[in-house]
């Protein structure tokens with residue numbers, strides 16, 4: 276029996292792998308895979324990444340090791356940032 280947090284962590288790993296395995300390096304997201312992941316899994320966010328230039332600049336900001344792909348560590352940094360923003364947005368909702 277997994278806890279909610281354990282399930283959430285396993286889900287994030289599974290989602291990353293689902294897209295990272297599609298092309299090229301199985302453990303990294305190339306730009307097209309990142310685009311598909313955002314499109315399918317973060318559609319609200321993807322609405323603001325609606326052209327190639329925005330996608331290019333997002334990949335550039337995620338890609339801290341400069342290999343033009345997004346590895347799991349880079350992906351987690353991105354998810355952490357997005358999640359903190361969501362928390363900032365929703366934290367006062369129930370007060």
Ligand SMILES: [Ca+2]
Nearest residue numbers: 295298300303
């Ligand atoms: Ca890949």
Ligand SMILES: [Ca+2]
Nearest residue numbers: 338342344345
């Ligand atoms: Ca990288």
